[in-house]
Amino acid sequence: MQNRRASLSDVAKALQLSPSTVSRALAGHKDVSEATKERVRLLADELHYQPNQLAAALRRGRSNTLGVLVPHITGHFFPKVLDGIAVEASKAGFSVMIFQSNEDSKQEKKNIELLMNSQVEGILVSLANTTTDFSHFELARQQNVPLVFFDRVMEDFRGSNVSAVILDDYLGAYQLVSHLIEQGCTRIAHLTGLRHLNIHRNRHQGYRDALTAHGLEINEDYVAQCEMNQYGGAQAITEMLKLPAPPDAVFASNDLAAAGAMQVIKAHGLRVPHDVAVAGFSNEAFTTLTEPMLTTVDQGCETMGISAVRLLQKMLNPNPDRLAQPRNVVLKPKLIIRESSLRRP
Amino acid sequence: MQNRRASLSDVAKALQLSPSTVSRALAGHKDVSEATKERVRLLADELHYQPNQLAAALRRGRSNTLGVLVPHITGHFFPKVLDGIAVEASKAGFSVMIFQSNEDSKQEKKNIELLMNSQVEGILVSLANTTTDFSHFELARQQNVPLVFFDRVMEDFRGSNVSAVILDDYLGAYQLVSHLIEQGCTRIAHLTGLRHLNIHRNRHQGYRDALTAHGLEINEDYVAQCEMNQYGGAQAITEMLKLPAPPDAVFASNDLAAAGAMQVIKAHGLRVPHDVAVAGFSNEAFTTLTEPMLTTVDQGCETMGISAVRLLQKMLNPNPDRLAQPRNVVLKPKLIIRESSLRRP
DNA sequence: TTGAAAGCGCTAACAC
DNA sequence: GTGTTAGCGCTTTCAA
Numbered sequence: 001m002q003n004r005r006a007s008l009s010d011v012a013k014a015l016q017l018s019p020s021t022v023s024r025a026l027a028g029h030k031d032v033s034e035a036t037k038e039r040v041r042l043l044a045d046e047l048h049y050q051p052n053q054l055a056a057a058l059r060r061g062r063s064n065t066l067g068v069l070v071p072h073i074t075g076h077f078f079p080k081v082l083d084g085i086a087v088e089a090s091k092a093g094f095s096v097m098i099f100q101s102n103e104d105s106k107q108e109k110k111n112i113e114l115l116m117n118s119q120v121e122g123i124l125v126s127l128a129n130t131t132t133d134f135s136h137f138e139l140a141r142q143q144n145v146p147l148v149f150f151d152r153v154m155e156d157f158r159g160s161n162v163s164a165v166i167l168d169d170y171l172g173a174y175q176l177v178s179h180l181i182e183q184g185c186t187r188i189a190h191l192t193g194l195r196h197l198n199i200h201r202n203r204h205q206g207y208r209d210a211l212t213a214h215g216l217e218i219n220e221d222y223v224a225q226c227e228m229n230q231y232g233g234a235q236a237i238t239e240m241l242k243l244p245a246p247p248d249a250v251f252a253s254n255d256l257a258a259a260g261a262m263q264v265i266k267a268h269g270l271r272v273p274h275d276v277a278v279a280g281f282s283n284e285a286f287t288t289l290t291e292p293m294l295t296t297v298d299q300g301c302e303t304m305g306i307s308a309v310r311l312l313q314k315m316l317n318p319n320p321d322r323l324a325q326p327r328n329v330v331l332k333p334k335l336i337i338r339e340s341s342l343r344r345p
Numbered sequence: 346m347q348n349r350r351a352s353l354s355d356v357a358k359a360l361q362l363s364p365s366t367v368s369r370a371l372a373g374h375k376d377v378s379e380a381t382k383e384r385v386r387l388l389a390d391e392l393h394y395q396p397n398q399l400a401a402a403l404r405r406g407r408s409n410t411l412g413v414l415v416p417h418i419t420g421h422f423f424p425k426v427l428d429g430i431a432v433e434a435s436k437a438g439f440s441v442m443i444f445q446s447n448e449d450s451k452q453e454k455k456n457i458e459l460l461m462n463s464q465v466e467g468i469l470v471s472l473a474n475t476t477t478d479f480s481h482f483e484l485a486r487q488q489n490v491p492l493v494f495f496d497r498v499m500e501d502f503r504g505s506n507v508s509a510v511i512l513d514d515y516l517g518a519y520q521l522v523s524h525l526i527e528q529g530c531t532r533i534a535h536l537t538g539l540r541h542l543n544i545h546r547n548r549h550q551g552y553r554d555a556l557t558a559h560g561l562e563i564n565e566d567y568v569a570q571c572e573m574n575q576y577g578g579a580q581a582i583t584e585m586l587k588l589p590a591p592p593d594a595v596f597a598s599n600d601l602a603a604a605g606a607m608q609v610i611k612a613h614g615l616r617v618p619h620d621v622a623v624a625g626f627s628n629e630a631f632t633t634l635t636e637p638m639l640t641t642v643d644q645g646c647e648t649m650g651i652s653a654v655r656l657l658q659k660m661l662n663p664n665p666d667r668l669a670q671p672r673n674v675v676l677k678p679k680l681i682i683r684e685s686s687l688r689r690p
Numbered sequence: 691t692t693g694a695a696a697g698c699g700c701t702a703a704c705a706c
Numbered sequence: 707g708t709g710t711t712a713g714c715g716c717t718t719t720c721a722a
Contacts, residue, residue, distance in 0.1 A: 352700085364699085369701090400700040403700075405701070
C-alpha cells in the first residue's frame with residue numbers, strides 16, 4: 001500500500017515537460033506560458049503533489065524554519081510567548097521547530113546542536129536557569145545563524161549576530177513596590193528566585209531601589225530566596241511571619257509564589273490586604289481567581305514573541321542603507337492593581 | 346564574516362580520506378579502523394563539524410521529525426501534552442515540529458500540508474473545534490504517513506494508518522457526578538461546550554447517565570452550553586440562579602468555567618459547597634488556589650502525550666509476528682476531590 | 691518559453 | 707578498511 005508521493009519529475013514526465021519547467025510553473029515564474037502553468041497546476045493537484053521541502057531547502061540553502069529553545073513548554077509564560085512566536089513566524093512563512101531544555105544546560109547544548117543540524121535560519125532562545133557557560137552558542141555565532149535571546153538572556157554577549165528581547169523587569173518591580181509603599185506599607189518583603197538569572201536579579205534591584213528612593217531601609221530579613229512556586233512561597237512567608245515585626249506586604253517575583261504566600265497569610269488569620277498586602281509578577285490567568293484577586297505585573301508575553309521574530313527577520317534581511325545592526329528590545333511592563341494590594345480604595 | 350559551515354567532504358579532504366569513510370567513522374561503523382575514527386572525530390570537533398540533517402534526511406528518506414498540530418499552544422492542557430510529546434519524542438531521537446490551528450479548520454489544512462512537505466515521519470494532531478470536514482487528513486493517509494489523534498479525535502476514521510489516544514471523558518464525568526450525588530446534591534447543573542467535539546459530548550453523556558443511574562431526573566433547565574471560560578461559566582450560572590429551584594451543584598466541563606461560576610455563586614451570598622457544590626474538569630494548576638479549592642478530574646496530560654508518541658512508534662515499526670495494528674488508547678481519568686464539593690467530610 | 695546539466699551534503703551499494 | 711559511484715528531489719544557471 002506504500003503510496004510513494006508524487007515528485008516533481010513524476011509530474012514532468014506525465015506532462016512531457018522538463019522538471020525545471022514544472023518547478024518554474026509551480027513557483028509562478030513569469031516566463032512560463034499561462035497554458036503550461038495551468039496544465040501543471042491541474043496535474044499537480046490531481047496527483048496530490050506536495051513539494052519536498054527537504055530537497056528544496058538543501059538546494060536553496062534556506063530551510064524556512066526557525067528554531068525555538070525554551071526552558072519548558074508548560075506554565076503560563078512560555079506558551080504565551082510561543083504563541084506570539086508561532087503566529088508571527090507563520091506570517092513570515094517560517095515553520096517553527098521547538099525544543100525544551102528542561103532547565104538543563106546539557107540539554108540546551110544538545111538542542112542547539114540539533115537546531116543547527118536542522119539548518120534552521122535563526123534561533124530564538126530563553127536560557128535554562130542552570131546555564132552559566134555559554135560556549136554552545138558560539139556554534140551559532142560562528143556559522144552566522146542569528147540568535148535572539150528572549151526573557152532570560154545571555155548578558156555578556158557581544159558580536160554581530162546576537163540580540164535580545166527583554167521585559168523591563170526592573171521597572172515593573174520598581175513600580176509595583178512604589179505602589180505598595182503608596183498604599184502605606186513599610187515592611188515590604190521580597191520573595192526572589194535564583195539571582196543569576198537576569199529577570200530575578202533585575203526584579204530584586206527594582207525592589208531595593210524603590211525602597212531606597214522612598215526613604216525606607218532595606219532589611220535583609222525581609223528578603224528570601226525560594227523556589228518560585230506555590231510551595232516555595234508558602235514556606236518562605238511562614239518563616240517571615242515568625243519575625244518580631246513581620247512584613248506588612250509581600251512582593252513575590254512570580255504569581256505562584258505570591259499565591260502560596262497569600263494562602264499562608266490568610267491561614268494565619270491575617271487579612272489581605274489590610275494586614276499584609278500581596279503582589280506577584282506575570283499576570284497569570286489564575287490571578288483573577290484568587291481571593292482577593294492578585295495585584296501583579298503584566299509582561300505582554302505575546303508581544304515578546306512577536307518582537308523576537310521581528311528582530312530575527314531584521315537580522316536575516318539587514319537593511320543596507322542605514323546601519324541596521326541587531327538591536328535589543330526592552331518591553332515595558334504594565335502594573336495590574338487588584339484587591340490584594342489595595343488598602344486605600 | 347560568512348563562516349561557511351564545514352561539510353563532510355571538507356573533513357574528508359583535510360584528512361585525505363573519502364567522504365564515505367568519514368561518514369562511516371562518525372556513524373561509528375564497525376569496519377573503520379579505530380585510528381581513523383579517532384582522527385576523524387578530532388578534526389570534526391576542531392572544525393565544529395555539524396552534519397546537515399536536511400541532506401541526510403533527503404538521502405535516507407527519513408527525517409527524524411514528528412509533526413504536531415494543536416488547536417492552540419496556550420492554556421493548561423495542550424502545553425502539558427506537548428511536554429509529554431516532546432520528552433518522549435526526544436527519547437526516541439525525533440525532533441518535533443509544532444503548529445497551531447487556532448481552532449481554524451483552514452489553518453489546520455494548511456498546517457497539515459506544511460508538515461507533509463517537511464517530510465515528517467508521523468503526525469500527532471488534536472482537532473480544531475471548527476473541523477467537520479476531514480479531507481485534509483486524506484493526504485497523510487494516502488502517503489502512508491501515520492496519524493495519531495489525541496484528545497479531540499476524528500471519530501469516523503477508518504484505515505490502516507490512523508489511531509487515537511483519548512481520555513475516558515465519559516467515565517470521568519460519570520464518576521464526578523456520582524460523587525456529587527453521594528454528597529447529597531439532587532439538582533445538578535452542567536455547563537458544557539460545543540457538543541460536536543467528542544470530549545464535550547462524552548462528558549455530557551456521563552453526566553446524564555450518572556443522574557439516571559441514581560434515579561434522578563434530567564432537567565434541561567440545568568444544562569447550559571456556554572463558552573468554556575471564566576466569563577462563560579459566570580454568565581451561565583447567573584441565569585440558572587434565577588430559576589425557582591436553582592441548582593445545588595454545578596459540574597462544568599472545564600475548570601475555568603467552574604471557577605467563573607463559583608465566583609458568581611459566592612457573590613450571591615451562597616456558600617460553596619454547602620449551598621452549591623462546584624466541580625470542574627482538567628485539574629488545572631489554579632484549582633488549588635481558588636477558595637474553596639476546586640474538585641476536578643485529572644486528565645494525565647503528559648501521559649496522553651507519551652502514549653501518543655509510543656503509538657506512533659508502533660505504527661512506524663510494525664511488529665511483524667503479531668498483527669500489531671494501530672490501536673486506540675483510552676486513558677483513565679482520576680477524580681480529584683477537594684473542598685468545593687465536600688459537604689460530608 | 692523551455693530543456694539540459696549541475697550540484698546542495700549526505701549515505702549506501704558495490705568494488706577493491 | 708577504504709574508495710568509487712550514484713542519487714535522494716529540488717532549483718538554477720546557461721544554452722537553445
